[in-house]
Amino acid sequence: MSCIIVESLSKSYGSVKAVDKIDLSIDSGQVFGFLGPNGAGKSTVIKLLTTAIQPSNGKISILGIDAIKNPLEIRKRIGVVLQQPSYEPTLSVEKSLEKYGMMWDVDKKNRKKRTKELLDAFDLNEIKNKKNEDLSIGQRRRVQVAREFMHDMDLLFLDEPTVGLDPAARRKLLDFLKNKVKTGLTIFFTTHVLTEAEYLCDNIAIINKGKIMAIDSPEQLQTSLGHQKTVKIHILHVHNELEQILSEIKNCKIEFNSGTNITINSSDSESVLLEVLKILNENHIPIEDLSAMPTSLEEIFLKILEDSDASNS
């Protein structure tokens, strides 16, 4: 069942089109990654989907409810972690969790129980009596994300939730989210860290200049767009003529780093690699290390943006 359906959604500010006729259909019980460069329109789309702003055109249905007609009904059933910090400076961590639960009408007994669970799950026990204004950026971010789980919801919007978190806290949060999805929660997730999207998301959309450039699962995106493979070869000594010789190979992009590291990108990687190995062998150049890897999501992301920019210009 689709929990988010968007048809021809547009949002303009004057003559600037922040979101340009996008369509989305997102099934329940998954993590949907929404990726894009700065200013691509990610936060605007989140604001539209969370009913914070009204669209210029198009339709939005969240959890089967019309977002334009019944925004409050939607907001009662979703959670939102905004990109920018939001906190009550004078409240302690524990109190701010408790008060947030009260604002969502969670009964006292459940508030206590959830506060305790979240303090544990987000490693906040040591700072539970500290005021929010005295926390570091990362601690404050953890509280902000934890706070949203004080109430029940069917759909959670997370706008770059891992900004400011250290790697351990980041991984812990991603695992926490994975477990929540297993209980039926749907998550709409934006991030700039593509390894996070790869780790967490079931499906991904890439947006650039207000338009959706690609939507699929990370694996499918890699299969359909990641024809190119990267081969890295490390040779023992610098050979001045090698760069010139290798540049004659077709259908590939070869880079030399410090003269001994060769990186080859090609969609026909197997035959290119054979040719490179042949040249190295003929020139008696010993290889110290060789590795081949599929194109990462980051490379696919960059390629999509590059193609999109090229077609726009």
Place this chain on the structure above:
Amino acid sequence: MHRIVRLVNRNLTISINPGFLIWQVIFPLIYIFIAGFAYTALIDNVPFGNKNLDYPAFLATGMIGFNIMNSTLISGIIIWNDRRHGMFEQILSGPFTRSDYILSNIFTIGIVGLVSATLITVVGYPVFFKSVEFNFLTIPIIIFGSVVGSILFGSIASIISTRLKSSEGFNVIINTVFLFFAFVSTAFYPADGAPELLAIAFYLNPLTYLVDIIRAGIFGVFTELVFMEITVLVILASSFFVVATKLLTKLDF
């Protein structure tokens, strides 16, 4: 619990802290019990309607209005802090509407205003009890004055908080405006006997109306002027409330 009640609960929790309580209680007490008695040597009696009040009684009743005005500053502070710390957008991303947010602020300042008025009335009572003239209008008119005054000054503080982004700007403007209200009014001294221009300035200031209404309730002096002041206060409170609501409704994230 209704959405607005939950927001009022939250507003009170984040606003009431030891600093605020000291400001609300100690500051007026100093005025009433130190300035009030110290100035008695200079100011013997103050005419109010058909009565002559001693200065401490005059000042203590003035401090009720003054305290209502001061307490409503929290309305501006709540809005300004919510915008600064991202809570305005966070709250409106949750199960609340802008109307809920605005009404919760009004109820918050109404409650704080009433509690402040009660507190100063209780504390100041020994000073003005000799001149008190209770009648059926006393309590309703004090409550009316407290609520309408709270809405008026709360709306002014809200308007300022929606227009300013820097903390320095907010503090300078709000302190200047409220300092003007406090000292160019009849809270501390009567308009009679003041230089003519200053007396006119007193009556361009809504705190004067609030203070006069509260004094009228406590001392049982209901003149035509007081009823006119009630009308003006209601008109001003309604107008500023409409402007504050419009500005808050249009406030972008």
